[in-house]
Amino acid sequence: MKEKCFALFLVISCLAFPGCAGVTPIAGEKPPVPVQTANLKAVLQENEGLEFVWENAKDVRDFYRGGVQQKAKAEKQFQQKAYPEAMKFYQSSNDFFTKLSQYMEEDYAEYPLFEGTNILFFPNLLTADNYLKMGMIYRETGREGSAQSSFKRAQTFVRKSLQSERTEWGLSLDKDLSNLVEPKK
Amino acid sequence: MEKFYPQYQSKGLIFYRISAKETREAVSKFMEKESLHFPVLLDKTGGVERLFGVWVHPTAYLINRQAVVCYRIMGVSDWADVRITSVIDQLLKER
Numbered sequence: 001m002k003e004k005c006f007a008l009f010l011v012i013s014c015l016a017f018p019g020c021a022g023v024t025p026i027a028g029e030k031p032p033v034p035v036q037t038a039n040l041k042a043v044l045q046e047n048e049g050l051e052f053v054w055e056n057a058k059d060v061r062d063f064y065r066g067g068v069q070q071k072a073k074a075e076k077q078f079q080q081k082a083y084p085e086a087m088k089f090y091q092s093s094n095d096f097f098t099k100l101s102q103y104m105e106e107d108y109a110e111y112p113l114f115e116g117t118n119i120l121f122f123p124n125l126l127t128a129d130n131y132l133k134m135g136m137i138y139r140e141t142g143r144e145g146s147a148q149s150s151f152k153r154a155q156t157f158v159r160k161s162l163q164s165e166r167t168e169w170g171l172s173l174d175k176d177l178s179n180l181v182e183p184k185k
Numbered sequence: 186m187e188k189f190y191p192q193y194q195s196k197g198l199i200f201y202r203i204s205a206k207e208t209r210e211a212v213s214k215f216m217e218k219e220s221l222h223f224p225v226l227l228d229k230t231g232g233v234e235r236l237f238g239v240w241v242h243p244t245a246y247l248i249n250r251q252a253v254v255c256y257r258i259m260g261v262s263d264w265a266d267v268r269i270t271s272v273i274d275q276l277l278k279e280r
Contacts, residue, residue: 050237062238117231
């Protein structure tokens with residue numbers, strides 16, 4: 001009788017615990033930063049204003065601001081399908097972020113600028129988005145090989161971003177890129 | 186700055202201090218306490234600070250007659266320093 005009870009308990013345990021696994025959040029894992037908080041539009045708005053040119057950038061914050069401002073220009077051109085101009089600005093934006101990455105490698109949803117003021121700080125995610133758009137331009141202009149390498153680079157940067165800050169924005173980009181990157185043959 | 190400003194005001198330099206996210210009362214109190222007299226603009230929402238990309242307090246911007254931001258000085262500075270006065274003199278000479 002005791003053995004039957006134990007077996008029954010074991011069966012119930014095996015059925016119950018996997019069922020709970022999806023309900024109980026894993027300890028320490030925060031929900032991703034919502035897209036209402038961290039998104040491209042918000043980042044671009046935060047960095048509107050006095051323009052930073054390469055020669056005047058002195059600090060990581062300057063390079064970040066410069067990179068975002070170049071991206072804002074690229075986005076405008078991209079929407080108007082002015083692809084050569086867009087490519088130029090995406091590349092310039094990535095130049096700023098590459099320089100920045102020599103000093104800072106992580107993304108932050110709340111990067112403290114100074115006491116009481118935080119900004120969205122997503123150099124990796126923005127680089128990924130730049131490569132994604134560049135890939136789309138390559139694809140549009142019939143250069144599938146270049147498109148694929150651009151998508152793959154984008155994927156690397158998205159994953160780097162997600163490692164430091166999980167955002168719905170990043171997860172969505174990662175999903176889009178998974179559909180765009182062709183599996184290895 | 187308080188000593189430096191009157192000397193350059195007569196040469197055509199216009200100086201504004203911008204106070205971000207502070208109340209008028211707090212700014213007045215500070216000005217009174219420190220015996221400061223130059224004009225202060227209130228940036229209540231921090232919008233001006235954001236547009237200039239300020240990330241160090243204080244940050245000074247030198248703007249020329251064509252309204253172009255020419256120099257940025259970050260942190261507390263000695264305004265009588267020749268490196269600053271020579272830049273200001275140069276900007277004042279421009280027409």
